[in-house]
Amino acid sequence: MALRRPVRQITDGGLSDARSAAIAMADPTSGPSASVAAIPKAELHVHLEGTAKPELVQRLAARNGLALPSGLLHDHETFAWRDFPDFLKTYDLAASAIRTAQDYRDVVLTYLSDCAAEGAVYVELIASPDHARAVGLTEEEHRAGIFQGIDDARAAHEIEGRVLVSVVRHLGVEAAERTAAEAAAMAHPYVVGFNMAGDEAGFPPPPFTRAFEIAHDAGLGCTVHAGEHAGPESVRQALALPGVTRLSHGVRAVEEPELVRRLADGGIALEVCPTSNVALGVYPDYAAHPFGALRAAGVAVTLGSDDPPYFGASIGGEYGVAAEHFGLDDAALLELTRTALRASFADDDLKQELLERVRSAADGVPCEKGA
């Protein structure tokens, strides 16, 4: 008889009275049009642990002999959270079911397979060594699982994935510098960038200058969550960090026209996640979202799903939102993909190869071509 592992409780990080995400948005799940489905897509902003759907989290928990806390899910189907701080707690709880290199491989392969089915050719995955460390994985095991997932997805679906190492700002400066040093020391062609996530309003950028210096000196592309849950001052401080050429979100820069001009003139690309922004209450609805205003001002905008199952998002869904709510035609959607590939931290050969794939695909898209 096979030995059953004892059921352990995943520690509850304070989730209480969790309620449905109540994602009050126009419906991105109604499915993109046929022409949007045919657009080759690129995603620069998605958190790796945040890609695992409830079904996968439950499967991994069972495989690892873990009991999920009762408040984590609604009806076994939806992650339960009520606001941004609560979302971060739910995210940590769900992430703690991902325990082994095999788990990481499965999470990456599952997500990249879903993206490929929606037409994505390139995805940058934001990976958090702090989450892996919290469940006892070494950084070698963490990476081995992610890299295997990327290799398996390429073999099965011709999609490319790359990794951005992320630090969690509310874990503090010391942890950030340690993780940056670890990322710098373990050079690998799949690890192309560095990011900082977590509680933006409570942990402004300046004390993290050294962490970004370490990452930038190691040749990693740098981006940082800013202008999501804090305003223009946070964006300005993020731009002062060493090596930053992109911003995760950055949308609240729109509150200051001079800052928007600076982003446009400086070629700072924004990883815009409209459905996440609406779900987390940064904007009440798509109509209030500044995607269109930023794009019209000449800012390099790209699309991301952030934490897809938490927000009812997907990269294909975000392209659909851009078409339906921001008025982008197929040519403009193709240009979003080119912008993302150019702003990506992939090496030049891969960028050229992917841009060529987009060019060929554009020949088959029934629209005025911008290639």
Ligand code: ADE
């Ligand atoms: N970690 C996961 N999702 C995040 C988000 N949208 N903002 C900041 N940190 C995050």
Ligand code: ZN
């Ligand atoms: Zn994010």
